[in-house]
Amino acid sequence: xxxxxxxxxxxxxxxxxxxxxxxxxxxxxxxxxxxxxxxxxxxxxxxxxxxxxxxxxxxxxxxxxxxxxxxxxxxxxxxxxxxxxxxxxxxxxxxxxxxxxxxxxxxxxxxxxxxxxxxxxxxxxxxxxxxxxxxxxxxxxxxxxxxxxxxxxxxxxxxxxxxxxxxxxxxxxxxxxxxxxxxxxxxxxxxxxxxxxxxxxxxxxxxxxxxxxxxxxxxxxxxxxxxxxxxxxxxxxxxxxxxxxxxxxxxxxxxxxxxxxxxxxxxxxxxxxxxxxxxxxxxxxxxxxxxxxxxxxxxxxxxxxxxxxxxxxxxxxxxxxxxxxxxxxxxxxxxxxxxxxxxxxxxxxxxxxxxxxxxxxxxxxxxxxxxx
Numbered sequence: 478x479x480x481x482x483x484x485x486x487x488x489x490x491x492x493x494x495x496x497x498x499x500x501x502x503x504x505x506x507x508x509x510x511x512x513x514x515x516x517x518x519x520x521x522x523x524x525x526x527x528x529x530x531x532x533x534x535x536x537x538x539x540x541x542x543x544x545x546x547x548x549x550x551x552x553x554x555x556x557x558x559x560x561x562x563x564x565x566x567x568x569x570x571x572x573x574x575x576x577x578x579x580x581x582x583x584x585x586x587x588x589x590x591x592x593x594x595x596x597x598x599x600x601x602x603x604x605x606x607x608x609x610x611x612x613x614x615x616x617x618x619x620x621x622x623x624x625x626x627x628x629x630x631x632x633x634x635x636x637x638x639x640x641x642x643x644x645x646x647x648x649x650x651x652x653x654x655x656x657x658x659x660x661x662x663x664x665x666x667x668x669x670x671x672x673x674x675x676x677x678x679x680x681x682x683x684x685x686x687x688x689x690x691x692x693x694x695x696x697x698x699x700x701x702x703x704x705x706x707x708x709x710x711x712x713x714x715x716x717x718x719x720x721x722x723x724x725x726x727x728x729x730x731x732x733x734x735x736x737x738x739x740x741x742x743x744x745x746x747x748x749x750x751x752x753x754x755x756x757x758x759x760x761x762x763x764x765x766x767x768x769x770x771x772x773x774x775x776x777x778x779x780x781x782x783x784x785x786x787x788x789x790x791x792x793x794x795x796x797x798x799x800x801x802x803x804x805x806x807x808x809x810x811x812x813x814x815x816x817x818x819x820x821x822x823x824x825x826x827x828x829x830x831x832x833x834x835x836x837x838x839x840x841x842x843x844x845x846x847x848x849x
Contacts (some may be wrong), residue, residue: 486776487511491565501561502778504747518558531569538753556725558750562573563751571831580787590824592620596799602633604652608660618821623668626650640673659692666693673697684714694719708738722772734765745772746782759790768794776807777814781832
């Protein structure tokens with residue numbers, strides 16, 4: 478577990494008896510649960526992975542889900558453990574065959590990957606500061622960006638909304654969205670994040686106030702598990718709704734798809750089953766005419782897994798990325814992080830085998846000394 482100032486990365490490395498290694502990342506890089514998922518991962522590895530053929534990813538995934546009582550309804554702890562192991566197994570398969578994972582998933586559906594920039598508004602308070610920072614994102618070549626206009630108070634400090642948003646905070650949030658739209662112009666897509674902190678009444682009112690600014694989507698507009706609320710906000714505001722980063726199973730997403738609650742599904746590669754689980758979610762989404770935007774708010778292993786999947790699925794829309802993590806050095810975890818390969822707001826088609834990144838042993842040794 479590599480820890481930064483406010484985030485902890487929990488990664489796994491699986492080694493075969495032939496010396497090949499694969500890496501995976503649990504999608505619990507913030508909040509609680511990373512250590513619990515790590516302990517469960519070790520248990521699953523001992524009972525379901527060690528001694529098995531790493532090429533049989535479908536059977537191993539099914540065993541971790543179906544042969545373990547709580548794996549039937551995994552949640553983020555169980556889902557995180559399964560996902561990281563699945564990523565590592567696909568990394569091994571790619572390295573063994575000398576191919577990127579996207580080739581094993583059926584091959585690339587595009588030659589480059591469109592990105593939206595996140596994390597660019599840290600510590601900002603005034604709408605004018607948001608406007609200036611957004612112009613910087615545009616200048617770097619990004620054609621899309623995302624931010625939570627309610628996450629920070631007027632001084633730029635954390636101030637999470639709890640269901641109901643007061644008028645002053647709502648006015649500030651609207652002013653921030655307006656300032657960003659004016660700063661970047663009509664040609665840049667703006668994604669508005671609400672982090673599931675509000676109930677429908679407040680999200681609807683806020684959404685109506687910013688609808689004329691043409692947001693690309695609003696994300697997590699109500700409680701994360703409430704498909705009906707997400708559908709209602711979308712219908713009442715006319716804004717596309719995104720969500721799903723806290724959902725962990727195909728059944729969870731099926732409920733949202735059947736309710737027509739999402740236009741953009743955001744499964745997390747480190748929570749919703751890794752390649753095996755999220756590929757199935759993407760196929761089900763396509764059957765319901767829903768786009769996929771893999772959630773990505775972890776480290777460079779998470780990014781690598783998202784990138785490989787996103788190249789290979791036909792209903793991909795856009796990929797979330799944090800170009801920098803100023804609070805820590807997490808990008809040094811691997812030798813060639815995708816975050817440092819961005820070209821004009823896009824990523825080129827990966828050609829290296831497996832996930833396309835290799836763990837940095839010196840970095841891991843430093844983390845081990847820090848934990849000692």
